[in-house]
Amino acid sequence: MEFQNLIDFIKSIYKQDFIPLHEPRFIGNEKKYLNDCIDSTFVSSVGEYVNKIEDEFSTMVGSKYAIATVNGTSALHTCLLLANVQQNDEVITQALTFVATCNAISYIGAKSVFVDVDVDTMGLSPKHLINFLEKNCQIINNQCINKVSNKIIKACVPMHTFGHSCKIDEIKKICDEWHIFLIEDSAESLGSYYKNKHTGTFGVLGAFSFNGNKIITSGGGGVIVTDDENLAKKAKHLITTAKIPNKWEYIHDEIGYNYRMPNLNAALLLAQLEKLDFFIEAKRNLAIKYDDFLNNSANIKFIKEPINSKSNYWLQAILLESEEKRNEFLELADKNSIMSRPIWRLMNRLDMFKDAQCDNLENSKYLEKRIVNIPSSVIIK
Ligand SMILES: Cc1ncc(COP(=O)(O)O)c(C=O)c1O
Missing domain, CATH: 3.40.640.10 (Type I PLP-dependent aspartate aminotransferase-like (Major domain))
Structure with missing residues (x-):
């Protein structure tokens, strides 16, 4: 799938000039x-x-x-x-x-x-x-x-x-x-x-x-x-x-x-x-939307709740093919005024923790290069 298709899909969901990664909603007491x-x-x-x-x-x-x-x-x-x-x-x-x-x-x-x-x-x-x-x-x-x-x-x-x-x-x-x-x-x-x-x-x-x-x-x-x-x-x-x-x-x-x-x-x-149940339902619905849209995509994988879990889907995430592709997506989203963020840099790569003992961190390194969060705010109709 072209990255632009996902960008257009996000715009069609949020209908905002600038789309933040996650905005709070104050809709109750x-x-x-x-x-x-x-x-x-x-x-x-x-x-x-x-x-x-x-x-x-x-x-x-x-x-x-x-x-x-x-x-x-x-x-x-x-x-x-x-x-x-x-x-x-x-x-x-x-x-x-x-x-x-x-x-x-x-x-x-x-x-x-x-x-x-x-x-x-x-x-x-x-x-x-x-x-x-x-x-x-x-x-x-x-x-x-x-x-x-x-x-x-x-x-x-x-x-x-x-x-x-x-x-x-x-x-x-x-x-x-x-x-x-x-x-x-x-x-x-x-x-x-x-x-x-x-x-x-x-x-x-x-x-x-x-x-x-x-x-x-x-x-x-x-x-x-x-x-x-x-x-x-x-x-x-x-x-x-x-x-x-x-x-x-x-x-x-x-x-x-x-x-x-x-x-x-x-x-x-x-x-x-008091609004938590509503927020969770909205986020789970948003996850279904993203998942449906990305269902047949070979190059953008939507991250779904793992087996045995019922997730709040706080931040929606996608897995891309490589670090280069990840950077390409981040650039394109930014150009389109859509906030997306890479997953965190591994802690052992930060100065404060660089001497820490680690195992091979193979999966962590794999995910670090490929995971991106995409807009996740609760949509109020
Ligand atoms: C995994 C994790 N741990 C700890 C914290 C710290 O929470 P706070 O920002 O409320 O201090 C956060 C969020 O900010 C977090 O995402």
Whole structure:
């Protein structure tokens, strides 16, 4: 298929002069709740909307607890602290991810170790994970020790790329066997399920993001989910400056963080959460449109939800034949005022992570050169 055909198709769907990759939609109670929040004067880190969001969110994803944070990165950072990841520990993740996953690991002074993804999910590969562990690691005193670095592999952070779930049940089984704490980076996968269970609820902890580009947004925001009461309490404590409840005294019992989601953001988020089902349906319909259009194309492959997954299709993606073809498509889209983006540069190719231990990353390298995101905003008729 000529790239121009796809460009024309995108224009016919969106009918806009400039077509962004992903625009938020505010079509519900956003202004009402924001006004109410302002009128209440509780705009900061205490307020009814924060409590409401946590209740609604845990019910929605099916976790016992949800703790709202200022963004997805702080949610991930807090999860790693809760997993007791310490300076010089190692954390396995994928090289094919947004930089925030690895930044959070680095905030602790821990090191990222990169294991390959599966081509069908674009998320961490259980097959490559077990191969890596069997080749490089051994269990000593219930800890996973990396024989190459002599460091402890404390945690594993798989990511559900563009809302498509990785094979998280297999990853969980491997992590349990190898005494590795599982944290899901579910920043992109709100509303996505694997084998009928919500992503983010397989690991001990899951982290979500509500950045402006996500399926729903609070401006900036995140949530940690868990079924573990102690971890939930500790999370709330850590993100509210580790302050001990007291009528008036400021007593803090450890170094804490100012990571609590403000009520103002929670008000916006609640209105967005009320529209989540509608957004997911719209995105799944958009995926059907793209897939139908590209069905017989040999050179542009539409990325569909992997087997066993029900995806939110947060960002729609296509796979092109080569890096040259990818660049050609990006140029043409740009010339036509259509925003499209290549998948992330692999983390081990960024300066900060260039010394990280990696497996061969064959699939990650293949996808890095070929995947492009195309306009994905919810279409309001
Ligand atoms: C995979 C992934 N992890 C983490 C984050 C960080 O979330 P935030 O931007 O809310 O800090 C994002 C999104 O921005 C993301 O896509």
